[in-house]
Amino acid sequence: MATATKKKKKSNNNFFKFIKWFWILFFIGVISGVMIFLLASWGAFGAMPEYERLENPQTNLASEIISSDGETLGKFYLDDNRTDVAYEELPKTLVQALVATEDARYYEHSGIDARGTLRAFAYLGKKGGASTISQQLARQLFVGVRSKNIFETITQKIKEWVLAIRLERSYTKEEIVKMYLNIYDFNYNADGIRSASRIYFGKEPKNLKIEESAVLVGMLKNSSYYNPIRREELVLNRRNTVLSQMAKYDFITEKQKDSLQALKMDINFSPESHREGLATYFRMYLQGFMNKWIKKNPKPALKGESDQWNIYLDGLRIYTTIDSRMQRNAEDAVAEHMKRLQAEFFHQNTPDRNKTAPFIEEVPGEIAGIMERAIKSSHRWHNLKDQGKNEKEIRASFNEPVEMTVFDWNSDTKEKDTLMTPMDSIKYYKSFLKTAMMSMEPQTGHVKAWVGGIDYKHFQYDNVIQGARQVGSTFKPFVYAAAIDQLRLSPCDALPDNRYCIEANKHGNPDPWCPKNSDGKYSGEMLTLKNALANSVNTITAQLIDRVGPKAVVSIAKNLGITGDIPEVPSIALGTADLNVYEMVGAYGTFANQGVYVKPVMVTRIEDKNGTVLYEYVPETKDVLSKDVSYAMLDLMSGVTQGGSGTRLRTTGAEKYRPEYKEIITGYPYEFKNPIAGKTGTTQNQSDGWFMGMVPNLVTGVWVGGDDKAVHFKTITYGQGASMALPIWGLYMKKNYANKDLGVSEGEFEKPENLSINVDCSKTSTAEDNNIDLEDDLDF
Known part of the structure; x- marks a missing residue:
């Protein structure tokens, strides 16, 4: 009897010890977790952004050039071709696709998805990660690329958790979605959802179809890997996964999912660059206009910021008088006529008709002077000079065949690859007739169309205002x-x-x-x-x-x-x-x-x-x-x-x-x-x-x-x-x-x-x- 009592007492003591240690370890875990969050917020794991920056996160924004009829003519940017879009301009189906695919409980948590985190730990990420949209935004804004070092990876994750909670306190759910879609890099200078919509589909975000939204959301996993230009089939499968997720969470019906998954991807790739697109010559004139304006108009700056506007980073909106429809008409008219006129010029200046083609010499020595000036003003001449080459070596290089891409009216891309000497390329480019055209409303002075040449990529001299x-x-x-x-x-x-x-x-x-x-x-x-x-x-x-x-x-x-x-x-x-x-x-x-x-x-x-x-x-x-x-x-x-x-x-x-x-x-x-x-x-x-x-x-x-x-x-x-x-x-x-x-x-x-x-x-x-x-x- 005494032995049984001792055993029972010992069992009770063990139970109470277990309970005691359970709570001790529990509180240690809670305190440790709190301390980890506090240490992270205090910068123990690396610098954390100040609250002011959380309230106003800095992202590079391209300046947008807007036509008189409301179209985007182009943008000024260095690395980031980004233009913010308001949440109201995002199609509902795009947001639904994002939530269904990236964060199904987005509207239920406060920055960290506890269930998702536990699942990720339990299955070591094999059944999906646990990063919420808020965490992904925190990483994009403040943390940066994930490190391959396991310790740094853990500390980065902790910082993401802290920042995600802070973001949730500072912004609404809608603002976080908007910020995330506006900041993501979709490749090919498609920075943010606005540029991505225009570059991959040739339209504004509000006009995206469900299946198009699914393509862009699918790219959020890894835009370099899920790239519709290089890996069409892979992206198609990823798009269909997004559509399945939308059906799973009742954003679309099964019938809609099946019909949308059967569609082919209709990619309308329209790259945006400074040398391509509409009104290229005008855009370059405008760059000079803006630089002069910036010098005369200082920027109201906060302490520590530059007091000068930056057209590549500050997201200015420049409203112009150019009408995109008339500009397109002007460029089409120039191309249509100049292609035919150039063909006639070439026809009249074949070697058997004109031995000095493309020149007609009226003054003795005129052609030699033209060529000499062209040689000495060329990039090749200056580059070889900088490399320490002597004049004899430089001149010899102008007669050595080189592979090059040159302008060609007869190509769909207006370019062709060829092999010719730099000397011949000078004559080739000199043979092209140039043009300038400007159209203006006389009552207001509003310039409606501006064409400074036949192709800005190859002929960058603007004959509208530079040439006299x-x-x-x-x-x-x-x-x-x-x-x-x-x-x-x-x-x-x-x-x-x-x-x-x-x-x-x-x-x-x-x-x-x-x-x-x-x-x-x-x-x-x-x-x-x-x-x-x-x-x-x-x-x-x-x-x-x-x-x-x-x-x-x-x-x-x-x-x-x-x-x-x-x-x-x-x-x-x-x-x-x-x-x-x-x-x-x-x-x-x-x-x-x-x-x-x-x-x-x-x-x-x-x-x-x-x-x-x-x-x-x-x-x-x-x-x-x-x-x-x-x-x-x-x-x-x-x-x-x-x-x-x-x-x-x-x-x-x-x-x-x-x-x-x-x-x-x-x-x-x-x-x-x-x-x-x-x-x-x-x-x-x-x-x-x-x-x-x-x-x-x-x-x-x-x-x-x-x-x-x-x-x-x-x-x-x-x-x-x-x-x-x-x-x-x-x-x-x-x-x-x-x-x-x-x-x-x-x-x-x-x-x-x-x-x-x-x-x-x-x-x-x-x-x-x-x-x-x-x-x-x-x-x-």
Whole structure:
């Protein structure tokens, strides 16, 4: 009996010892856990972010360039092409796919999923991990890449737990989802859900379909591994797993799951880079604009932060005047015409037709000088110089064949791989004709389209604003405007088309100046100003500048926004000055805006990432001409498209088959019926071709030419503005008119009340129409 009692007492003692040690170990575990969390929060396992940073986590945000019609033209970024999206802009199915796949109990826990953690420990992660969405966000924001060292991995996990709880206290569940999707790197510069949606599917996040959302959520596991561009089948299977998870948690039905899983992946890969996409030349101009703006506008900065805005990191929103639809029309028109024009240029400059191709040497030694300058300004020359190579070695390298990728109009990618010497590549690139085009709304100065060249990736010189070339006869309207304004002439006044000389020492001219007409002939007839401008009769223009003087013409040009150098000599009447497309469009806009010059504007507003307005454009205007003079000028220039060098805009050219194009080419398929005012321009030796065209609410300028003036067509047939530049304007306007939503005017120019200048030449003309036919044998 005593023995039994002792055994019972001993058993009770053991039980109480077990209970005691259980609670001791339990409290030690709890205290240890608390201490671990405290130590982690105190930074014992590595620095932890301050509460201020938790409240405002810093992520690099790309600055977004937004068109006037609300489209994203591009972004400025260095490493992170990220633009935040509000939670309200995320499709419901995307959030459901995320929760179903990554954190099914997301709305039930406070940062740590206890059940998931215990499961992960019990099965050593074989049945899934335990990282919640909040933990994953903490790792993305503050912890970084998981270490391969087991001790560091454990401490990183502890830090994630602490930070996840802090994030849950600081933000709502919706804000955490938004932050996580905005920060994740989906590869190919697809930083965040906005870039990923645009790059992989060509659409905004709010427009994602369920199966598309599933693809992106599937990539969250490992975007490098689950990459739809490189591992399509793997990503398809991963997408279907996500859809199964959505069905498991009743976000979609089994029937929906089965039908969605049967779909193929419809990836629309649209990479975003600085050298590709829409409006590349404009975006590079804008970069310079923003850098100048930043220098003048310091950033309100917190202590320790930079006081200078960063367009690559600060997530600015730059609202521009560019219309993405008109910009696309402009780029398409340039590509369509320039590809054909270039084919004709190559056809005319084969070695058997031109031994010095692509150059035509007018001055002895000119070609050698061009090539020497090109060699010494090349990257190859400077790189080899930096490597310590001597000049003999460097020059020898220019004649050694090298594998390279070059521009090619005939390739779908506009590139081809080839083997050629650097010397040949210089000649090859010199052979391409370049272009510039700008389109502006004259009443507001808003620039709607900007094309600085044929391909930014290979030709980065922006001919809209960087390039200045002789403007030829497009300068003549400034002479006519001065004459009408100061002498009160009308488009119906007539002057004789005879040889005309301005004597030496008059108007600052040291020698006599006797300009010839383009065909070298003089009709001897009286020509109205309207007829003379329509056909670019040089003798009439010479008489006008002699009457008003070069100083008056230069003064008007300057008031019209021209800042380039224009010498005060009579020869400027024929367009000897070098000007750029940007200023020419602004100047012509004055005629369409009833004599009021409005400086071209490209940026209307700049906001920071929170929507705070940092900059708003204030129009710069100047009254230059009266309404009557401006309307008379429009009437004068309308003659260019009614009976002059721009007549092809009213007609349809015959179809011709050109073997070098491998297609039937329609001559000039425009057939415009609406009022159009314009002016063509052609410079000496056909080096530059211009066309300035206007309708009531849109002014567009186009230039075409080679890098060097020695690169040009041999004859006027293809070398005039009506052949080189006008077709781009025609194609562009044709595309604009096809989209009625653009609102491009087809109506009459506004006529002033009580017009004091006679424009009805049918009643007062003393001259017969004597139009010069420039249309024969032209294919464009």
